[in-house]
Amino acid sequence: MSLYGVGLGPGDADLVTVKGQRVLEEADVVYSPGRLSRSVATEHVPEDRIGDVDFPMTRDEDELRRAWKEAADEIASRARDETAVFVTLGDPNVYSTFGHLRRTMSAFHPEVDTEIVPGVSAVTAFATALGVEISSGMSLALHEAARGAAPTGPDRMILFKVTDAPATHEKLVDAGYDVVYGRRLFMEQGETLVTEDPEVVVERDYYTLAYAEKHEVEYEPATAQFETSVDAAMRERAEGEAHGDVPPEVTSDD
Structure with a gap:
């Protein structure tokens, strides 16, 4: 049973x-x-x-x-x-x-x-498709946003059932959010869309989601410094090579 x-x-x-x-x-x-x-x-x-x-x-x-x-x-x-x-x-x-x-x-x-x-879940699939990392220490809320609703909460939200994207978009922008939309992500049926323009997803579709993030929200995990330091080192080397101060790397087949 x-x-x-x-x-x-x-x-x-x-x-x-x-x-x-x-x-x-x-x-x-x-x-x-x-x-x-x-x-x-x-x-x-x-x-x-x-x-x-x-x-x-x-x-x-x-x-x-x-x-x-x-x-x-x-x-x-x-x-x-x-x-x-x-x-x-x-x-x-x-x-x-x-x-x-x-x-x-x-x-x-x-x-x-x-x-x-x-x-x-649609939450993790949506975040993956958009390249959004939900990491330790971040706050993220899940809301339904059918019929033009625009709930607000923490700095980051994922909204389900966005069936009136223009109305939802206007309210979220007025509340200080940047918004990106995804429709039928990872689905084999229908057209997959990712866009910041609500007019692109104006047609009602139950499988439309939105990711909303407050303007200039800041969150830097500890390992973000690796990217910063590596980028700085690469820029410094490139500048040095351009001025002849740093010899280019020599590779060998031996």
Whole structure:
């Protein structure tokens, strides 16, 4: 009686973890909440092992509870005798639909054991794609920014679900932030975009994120001095060679 919640990562089938891939390959049935997560899952399991559950696009809480109860009943009917998997993009515990299923299963089907297999979250994938280092000592907040919202917090933020980039951008700039946007990063479906221009991502897309950093924020880790000292030494040598003061390095094949 097992249900696994498996994080598929940001949307590239090659970024599923080794454990996640093994669980998918060994599962009797795999359920997906959407088309994109299904397309990643089917890179690791055949279509005939994909289960069907319906999740309506609505904000009506009664309708959502009904849908999740029906999904939990369907999944529990398989998980009692087989190994069932519910997949989600990113990580099951980071801005994921899996939390709804876990709570519903716990309430109505407590006999089904649940295990989470973490995945590469949109947070780390986004930071990697932008070359942003989140290092020790830095403060970073995660916020949702749907429908033009622009939450503020520490000096650095990653914003999910940026569905009205121009409105969000204007508010963040007024609050003293520099902003860069990423859309469908590491996803095999759709066009990957990285831009500082909110008009480039003006079209509504659920998979748009933003990284916001306060103007001229300063943070220097201890090892940053290595880069500074090496750069200075290279500049000094280059200047010396240009004036004939330092002989160029001689290489030998011996």
